[in-house]
Amino acid sequence: MGLAKRIIPCLDVDNGRVVKGVKFLDIRDAGDPVEIARRYDQQGADEITFLDITASSDNRETMVHVVEQVAGEVFIPLTVGGGIRTSADIRRMLNAGADKVGINTAAVFNPEFVKEAADRFGSQCIVVAIDAKCVSAAGETPRWEIFTHGGRKATGIDAVEWARRMVDYGAGEILLTSMDRDGTKSGFDLALVRAVSEAVRVPVIASGGVGNLDHLVDGIVQGHADAVLAASIFHFCEYTIEQAKQRMAAAGIEVRL
């Protein structure tokens, strides 16, 4: 027995409402983030990640209030990503009750920011979020690049190299999302997950593409991820976190039941 593999539900929050699932389920609104976080906590989620996708920075305060409310009653680790660009942003989220922050685009434009953030707040709270897309042709050795702006802008940066560099800069964890798979429900890009997980010494969270419980198992067993993240399969009660854990346990994966 030892360290459990983690299941992390992710809540995409827009102006204080959870919205993930819009693309493929035609539901505008999955509900109140505080209520949903409470439900996941009761179901045995190992952590909760909030991704602030609010377009206007004027409405960022809304996210702070969500985190404050959740942190007052949910006593598991909370990560907040989206719009984290300055040390002041990090400080504000940590003070609100977040344990970790996800840095994505800001790391690409200014890698030194990751270094500064890790020095100042400690690596344990710095998660570097990587959005990667496969850029190799069929038959070639697979290669992935970092994309920004929700997968629209290529950067030319190799994803595996980038993960290594971010860990050298002080990232305490990597949140790895396949932009090819995100929203498709066809499973993780397992080759990508495995390539990054084997390249770095810090934990890797696999994200993007989960459509059923076997996909979670694959992420751990084949992708060698330390944690798996999913959104829509949990939001609309297709599966509970508990069911996911039981499925993983049945596959021989150590989980917190």
Next chain:
Amino acid sequence: MSTVAVIDYGMGNLHSVAKALEHVADGQQVIVTHDPARIRAADRVVLPGVGAIRDCMAEMARQGVIDVIHEVVREKPFLGVCVGMQALMDFSAENGGTPCLGVLPGRVEYFGDNLMAADSDRLKVPHMGWNQVHQERAHPLWQGIAQDARFYFVHSYYVQPADAALTAASTDYGVRFTAAVTRENVFAVQFHPEKSQHAGLALYANFLRWDGQGA
């Protein structure tokens, strides 16, 4: 009213610690402070901490809380959490070697870059996530908490007490390390009770009831 002081020296998630204590408080008042007079006046004291040990020690010195910590560890129920546990030892290998408070005899060591599981898989460092805590002895702080219950950890260094009798719990991660230490009125844990859901809240509730006596 009984009070518990959470020592605020500018490092880490003391808000989470305070919120969790407030959540389980049964009439006790939770104060977050670096004022030695208020720490001295409290009935119980918690020393939290995250981040690098060198910064933690430097901030404790800058905030002027080191003397009062040495004072209260001799007389009040005292709980160290994560780096707050490590800081109680003599010395840490982190940051090229950092002298610590020396409240308890022992050192703080790095997990290493080639930590291996029993099945020879390479283990990630930091040790991050939910692991089992094996209670090595009965203690009031374990009351109502199942043997081998899972708690949430985030750390790359771990405590090695000079005297094995100090170990209150141990956890396996490549090595079997000390997850909790205790001596008289002092108890300290490597994991984060404030992030460990039911088990963690139970430990904090036990601390708020603890009179500082051992098992």
